[in-house]
Amino acid sequence: MLQSREKKIIEILLDSQSPVRIIDLAVQLNVSKRTISNSINHLKTCLSEYGATLVSKQSLGIWLELQEDIDEFRSRIFNDVCIEEDDHNRWSTIAQNLLEINESRTIDDIAESFYLSNSAVYRELVKIEKFLEKYSIVLKRKPKLGIHVEGSETNIRIAKAELIKFRSGELITTSLLKDLTDYFPNTLLEPIIASVQTIQQNNDISLSYIAMKGLIIHLAITVNRVNKNKRVVLEMKDLEFLSMQKEWTIAQKLVQELNHNLDTSLDDEECGYITIHLMGANLSKTVEAPQSVKLIDIELYEKIEKIVGSLSDKINIPFIEDEYFMSVLFLHIKPMINRLKNGISLHNPFIGNIKEEHPLMFELSAEFSRKLSDQFNVEMNDDEVGYIAMHFGGAFERARKLEQRKLKVILVCASGIGTVMFLKAKLENLFPEFEIVGEVSSFKLNIEKHQIDYDLIISTIPLDIQGEPIAYISPILTERDISKINLRKSQVDNTRGSKLIPLLHESISVFDEKVQDQNDAISILSNIMFKQGFVDHEYRDSCLLREELSSTFIGNMVAIPHAYHGHVLNQGIGLLVSKKPFDWNGAKVQLVFALAIDLKSSQDFGDIANEIITLVNQVDVLDKLFQTKDLRSFKKFIK
Incomplete structure (x- = not known):
C-alpha cells in the first residue's frame, strides 16, 4: 500500500517524457532529497505487485517501466487507498x-x-x-x-465519500483536480469534471465550489464501483418517485455524458442515485422573489417562516421581514433536508471561525436547527448549523443601516448563496465605500469580469489570475482579512467596558470543585443558579439538550454551557473552576461559564461570548484563573 507522497511521485513520473532527477522531485513536492530517496526505495520494493518497475541511474534520473497498459496501471495505483502520514x-x-x-x-x-x-x-x-x-x-x-x-451499496458509497470529505474538506485550491488528486486518478476526474461543467452550462444551473466538489466525489466513487460491478439497488416505488423530480432530467443528461466520456454503463438505478445527490444540492443560479420561492414547497416555507418568526420575536431582530434572507434560507434548507434524509452531509471548513467570531448567530442557528430537526426527524451536526448561521449572520448584518457605497467589488465564493449573502452584507456594512457589482463562481470569473465594471476582486478561494487587484479572505471576514483589504478601518471599540465581570456573582461561583464530567458540571451550576433565582428548574435539562446538538467546549479547557431560549429569570453567569481537568464530550475542561443571558439582549450575548473567547486565547491568563480560589482573585485576572 502506497503513501500519498509516493502516489504523487508516480504521477510525476508518468507525466514526464524523460527521466526525472531526485532534486527535481524534492522541489516539486517541497520535501528533502533524503525523503524522496526513502520513498523511492519503498517504491522499488512494492511496485512489482502493480506490474511496474522503478529504474534509477545516477547520471540520468528515475523512470518507470510498465508491464501493462498505462491507463490500467493508473487505475490500479490511484484506486488503491493511500496511507496518510498524519x-x-x-x-x-x-x-x-x-x-x-x-x-x-x-x-x-x-x-x-x-x-x-x-x-x-x-x-x-x-x-x-x-x-x-x-x-x-x-x-x-x-x-x-x-x-x-x-x-448496503448506497451506504458504503456515502461513507466512502464522507471519508474523502473528512480528509480533504478544508482544502480549497484553484482546481478540483488538485483537491482530489490523492483520491482518484486524473484520467477519471477530468472527464467527470468536464461532464458536470457541460451539464451546468447547457442547463443554466450553478453549483458552488463545495457542492461541485461533493458531487464530483460521489460521481467518481459511483463510476469506480459500477466498473467493479457494485451497483445500487433502488425499490421501484423510490425509482418512480425520483423519476418525477426535476433533477431526474439533469441526472439523465449527466449519465449520458459519463457513459460516453468514460465508457461505463450507468443504468436507471444509478441515475436515481445521482438524482438523490442533485436533490441535495442547490442548483439555483439566482435567488427568486419570496412569493416565487414559496410556491416551490408551501408547507416547508411556512414551517421555516414560523420558526424564524418565533426567533425574531424572542431576540427583537426582524429576520422575518428580510425577504432576501427568507428566500435564500428556504433554498438552503430544502436540499439540506433531502441530503440529511439520505445520510449525506456537507463539511464546513469555516465552522471554527463561525463559532468563535459569531457566537450569537451560531446559538440562534442551533435553536433554529433543533426545531427543524424535531419537525423533519433529521440529525444536524455543527457543520450544518454553521451554514445556517451564515444565513442568519447575513440577515443580522443587513439589519444594520447601510450607507452609500462607491468602490465597485466582485465577490468570488466557494460555498454558494449562503456565503455570498453573509459576506456581501458584512462588507457593505463595514465598508460603506463598497458597491458589490457581481457575485460569481471561480469557473465563470474569466468570462463575467470582462462584462462588469469593477475596481476590486474579493475572493474566498485561490484564483488562477495574474495582474488583477484581488484580496483573498475567508468567508467569515476576520480582522486579519480586513487588514488584507487594506482599508484603515477599526473593527473593535476599545472604549467599551467589560460586560462579563458584572454578571459574575459570588453566590453562583464554585471553586476548587471535584467534577466527574460535563453532566456533573452542568448539574452543579444549574442547582446553585436555580436556588439563587437566576434560572428556572428546567434550565439544567435545556443545557443538556443543547449539549447533545453541539458541544459548548470552546478550547483551552473552557466550556460555556447554556440553555435554549427561555429559562432565565435574572441575568448572570455561573462560574466553576475545578480541581483538575475533567471530560467534556471528549475534551478536557477545567473552567466553566454557565450563561444565563436573555437572548433579547442579543448585543450583550454576542459581546459576552466574544469576551470569553478572547480570554480563552490568553493562555497565560487562563493558567492563573485555573488556580484561583475565590471570585475576587478571578475578576482581578480578567480585568
Missing part, C-alpha cells in the same frame, strides 16, 4: 480500505500494511466502528478469517 487521520484511511475491498482482512495484515502494531490497529477499529454505525454499516469479525464490512 496519524490523526489514520483510522479514516483504514476505513476507506475496508470499504473498498471485497474480502476479509486479518489484524496482522492490516498492521503490516499500515506499519502499525496489532494493539494500534484495535484502537483504530474502535474509531472506525463508531464512524460506520452512522451509515448502518457493520464491522464483522470472523475467527481466523479477519474483519470485513457489511452494508
Whole structure:
C-alpha cells in the first residue's frame, strides 16, 4: 500500500517524457532529497505487485517501466487507498480500505500494511466502528478469517465519500483536480469534471465550489464501483418517485455524458442515485422573489417562516421581514433536508471561525436547527448549523443601516448563496465605500469580469489570475482579512467596558470543585443558579439538550454551557473552576461559564461570548484563573 507522497511521485513520473532527477522531485513536492530517496526505495520494493518497475541511474534520473497498459496501471495505483502520514487521520484511511475491498482482512495484515502494531490497529477499529454505525454499516469479525464490512451499496458509497470529505474538506485550491488528486486518478476526474461543467452550462444551473466538489466525489466513487460491478439497488416505488423530480432530467443528461466520456454503463438505478445527490444540492443560479420561492414547497416555507418568526420575536431582530434572507434560507434548507434524509452531509471548513467570531448567530442557528430537526426527524451536526448561521449572520448584518457605497467589488465564493449573502452584507456594512457589482463562481470569473465594471476582486478561494487587484479572505471576514483589504478601518471599540465581570456573582461561583464530567458540571451550576433565582428548574435539562446538538467546549479547557431560549429569570453567569481537568464530550475542561443571558439582549450575548473567547486565547491568563480560589482573585485576572 502506497503513501500519498509516493502516489504523487508516480504521477510525476508518468507525466514526464524523460527521466526525472531526485532534486527535481524534492522541489516539486517541497520535501528533502533524503525523503524522496526513502520513498523511492519503498517504491522499488512494492511496485512489482502493480506490474511496474522503478529504474534509477545516477547520471540520468528515475523512470518507470510498465508491464501493462498505462491507463490500467493508473487505475490500479490511484484506486488503491493511500496511507496518510498524519496519524490523526489514520483510522479514516483504514476505513476507506475496508470499504473498498471485497474480502476479509486479518489484524496482522492490516498492521503490516499500515506499519502499525496489532494493539494500534484495535484502537483504530474502535474509531472506525463508531464512524460506520452512522451509515448502518457493520464491522464483522470472523475467527481466523479477519474483519470485513457489511452494508448496503448506497451506504458504503456515502461513507466512502464522507471519508474523502473528512480528509480533504478544508482544502480549497484553484482546481478540483488538485483537491482530489490523492483520491482518484486524473484520467477519471477530468472527464467527470468536464461532464458536470457541460451539464451546468447547457442547463443554466450553478453549483458552488463545495457542492461541485461533493458531487464530483460521489460521481467518481459511483463510476469506480459500477466498473467493479457494485451497483445500487433502488425499490421501484423510490425509482418512480425520483423519476418525477426535476433533477431526474439533469441526472439523465449527466449519465449520458459519463457513459460516453468514460465508457461505463450507468443504468436507471444509478441515475436515481445521482438524482438523490442533485436533490441535495442547490442548483439555483439566482435567488427568486419570496412569493416565487414559496410556491416551490408551501408547507416547508411556512414551517421555516414560523420558526424564524418565533426567533425574531424572542431576540427583537426582524429576520422575518428580510425577504432576501427568507428566500435564500428556504433554498438552503430544502436540499439540506433531502441530503440529511439520505445520510449525506456537507463539511464546513469555516465552522471554527463561525463559532468563535459569531457566537450569537451560531446559538440562534442551533435553536433554529433543533426545531427543524424535531419537525423533519433529521440529525444536524455543527457543520450544518454553521451554514445556517451564515444565513442568519447575513440577515443580522443587513439589519444594520447601510450607507452609500462607491468602490465597485466582485465577490468570488466557494460555498454558494449562503456565503455570498453573509459576506456581501458584512462588507457593505463595514465598508460603506463598497458597491458589490457581481457575485460569481471561480469557473465563470474569466468570462463575467470582462462584462462588469469593477475596481476590486474579493475572493474566498485561490484564483488562477495574474495582474488583477484581488484580496483573498475567508468567508467569515476576520480582522486579519480586513487588514488584507487594506482599508484603515477599526473593527473593535476599545472604549467599551467589560460586560462579563458584572454578571459574575459570588453566590453562583464554585471553586476548587471535584467534577466527574460535563453532566456533573452542568448539574452543579444549574442547582446553585436555580436556588439563587437566576434560572428556572428546567434550565439544567435545556443545557443538556443543547449539549447533545453541539458541544459548548470552546478550547483551552473552557466550556460555556447554556440553555435554549427561555429559562432565565435574572441575568448572570455561573462560574466553576475545578480541581483538575475533567471530560467534556471528549475534551478536557477545567473552567466553566454557565450563561444565563436573555437572548433579547442579543448585543450583550454576542459581546459576552466574544469576551470569553478572547480570554480563552490568553493562555497565560487562563493558567492563573485555573488556580484561583475565590471570585475576587478571578475578576482581578480578567480585568
